[in-house]
Amino acid sequence: MTVDTVELAAKDPELVQPFAALGLEPDEYARIGAVLGRRPTQTELAMYSVMWSEHCSYKSSKVHLKQFRDKAPASDRLLVGMGENAGVVDVGAGLAVTFKVESHNHPSFVEPYQGAATGVGGIVRDILTMGARPIAVMDQLRFGDADAPDTARVLPGIVAGIGGYGNCLGLPNIGGELVFDPSYAGNPLVNALCVGVMPRERIQLSAARGPGNVVVLLGAKTGRDGIGGVSVLASATFDAGGGPAHRPSVQVGDPFTEKLLIECCIELYDAQLVAGIQDLGGAGLTCATTETASAGGSGMHVDLERVPLREASMEPHEILASESQERMLAIVTPADLPAALAVAQKWGVDATAIGEVTDTGRLVIDWRGETVVDVPPASLADEGPVYDRPVQRPADLDLLQATDPSTLPRPSTPDELRATLLRMVASPNLCDKTWVTEQYDRYVQGNTVLAQPEDAGVIRLDEASGLGIALSTDGNGRYTRLDPYAGAQLALAEAYRNVAATGATPIAVTNCLNFGSPEEPEVMWQFAEAVRGLADGCQALGTPVTGGNVSFYNSTGATPINPTPVVGVLGVIDDVARRTPMGFPTAGTILLLGETHEELGGSEWAWEEHGHLGGRPPAVDLRRERALAEVLIGGSRDGLLLAAHDLSDGGLAQVLVESCLRGKVGAQITLPADADPFRWLFSESAGRAVVAVADAPAAEFTGRCDAADLPWTSIGTLGGDSLSLEGSLDVPLDELRTAYEGTLPCLFD
């Protein structure tokens, strides 16, 4: 086999290279030549093509994402901010928490089980790389219509893949989302979040420093799986026929190897045997070597033939681009090398020295005695192209916003209201999600205090003190379609509210921004507006963005998906025993906190009952969200709340049904005399929650609401075995339960 070398590149400068097929623009190709002072070798060209792809370089999103840094609110908790593998925050007691959400949309469409499984594996390695032990995962899933044939193809495999990988790693799955909407029919969204914890002093760096230090590849052997996965899979829109434009090889996961890798890495960290570490994800060894060398401001020399291969015939560019899973790159001092290799051996993890850190400022890669790569690493990792792409407000937006749901027919009699309620709770977006969540282990590690369907997952970090964290993610593509600025803030507000509802104080934000093609100005406008909304929202709520992920090129046929920013909020709670659950207790008073206006634009009711998407999403009032959160957190801390549940999709009706069924108790609701029952039950006004309080502390709690300028309404009492609304409804819990629980088993069993 002959291979293109640096020497040949200098000798033969006019060789025609397939840069366009690799996804590079002519000016990008010219720029590589300028950086190197010669044409790239074929291997270098492949490396630039993957590192300068949208997926790795964030070239279309960078100019917008910097708002997260520029507008970041002051926080004394932030230990590692954006730009690292994942952000790290101080949660007190000497502990640090790291969390991040990432997409694996396109691989999961092509191969549901492995695509989703390796999505979990990838985000877990990001968390591990920071020095943390992964302690929980969550998944945010979006599909086409629940009864669409392709949903039946992808959903079961995706759910099984998430479970198959996460369960085998011993990570509790504590929550997530499941949404059906035709805009995702040809492009399901599979986002995965992982959270980890570590002693503060164990935070790891991804920088390769110290000339002479050894570059060690840990974990699985390198194969041809996932080659080009990043540049071809993640950056090419699926064609109208629903199939991928290029038939790629999706990576195949081996969670057992990852479990061993986790234990091995944590033992290496605790023994202080690594000077730097980086996971291998998108763009594999190319990304890991260039990013560590660039971060360290050093150079690196790699002997590529030392990389353990699954197939001996692999060429240099294949070895460098391979996305074989379950691999990490560690920088180890020569003195620590024997001890580090011994730890790897103990856990049965392959560890191979493949090179060393140098002081040349160049990444030099040799293969079989010839130099195939000689580049400045920062040119790949940090200095890729940046585009400020044109934006244009969608032409149909005015019409869409003008098509208000106020004219839609509404239930007008008690019987119609009853039937509407039963249809709504049985609708795929609002129904019970147990069919999915019972395929995930939520108990492993023994620290799960709350898990789905609760508002947020709550994990205990310290058994002695009860210190813990809460996590919730939310996103609403319909709201964001109607108003991307408000839609992103509504997603943030909901996740923030969910965390506060459990009693935890929100402290940090992660996000996964799922959008269509950035080359379409109307999509780019949605993206720019959503980022601006999220950055402004985080500033107003005092919760900095610590990291995240952008997924572009999501479309069904020629139609981009509804813009879907998924926002994750992390909270901290001093004592998890104080958490507030969502299930109603057997007795008490129900209070509705916040104000209910007629806000049905983008609502679940308009969509489910009329297939209607139009108008404006609910108004955002972040000052109100803060006040609500403070009241919920204080009420939890001081033992005033028996239950709390945030209002969002489906409105008050949905919350009453869920909290009654969860608590196995009925409720008798009496709305204010002038209230329109339909509006009160199904409007989706933001900044609201339902709480249950015992009679005695009720006055204390409502006094606090008054002091915080938070409106509240006493709407009923708990007890009995039906949900009734004075003067119009009385539905037995059994009937509600049958409707609520029957939908998914009926669709997917």
Added chain:
Amino acid sequence: MSPRIGVVTFPGSLDDRDAARAVRRAGADPVALWHGEADLLGVDAVVLPGGFSYGDYLRCGAIARFAPVMTALVDAAGNGLPVLGICNGFQILCESHLLPGALTRNQHLHFRNRDQRLRIDANTTAWTGAYEPGDVITVPVKNGEGCYVADPATLAQLEGEGRIVARYVEGNPNGSLHDIAGIANEAGNVVGLMPHPEHAVDQLTGPSEDGLGLFTSVLKHLARVAA
């Protein structure tokens, strides 16, 4: 001195720390045992925890049975050492022939995690003395291959000798024959249980505290044997 209860870690064990926590809550000292060492460190009883030992490759538990620690464990179990296998631990006990039968793929083919109602049918084993026969407890079940099968003669023998320790009630989560959730060996010192009592030892993190009885039972048993 508190009894010392070993918890084995195989590559791919997941619930080992949970099992150690349950042992501690019951009042015993957990001792970490390593799959590669054929040494039980003089412990008074052993828990084989849940997980996916060796990635469940070949068959669940099929590789773990050849681990050095299992050689020591099989001998010790023959001499009366109390052994509890939970989930993957139960699978390993079957593969090691310390218990009869096998655990196969759930009938519905899904991994299933739910709060499961169990009836304790035998309290004569080393691990169930704290319960009364007929007690119904709530313990999480979480497995993909928990469907217990055995030939009719073995099932008849298990039934006849009262060795079915626990049965699923209010719904069988995996299709196990005779609703079997757990069984014991003839001597009653070795018990395999598919559901996870170690996840039901604290109301804060589990559906109940009903599982603690497994761990307090063995302490009672050890005290009685010592007396």
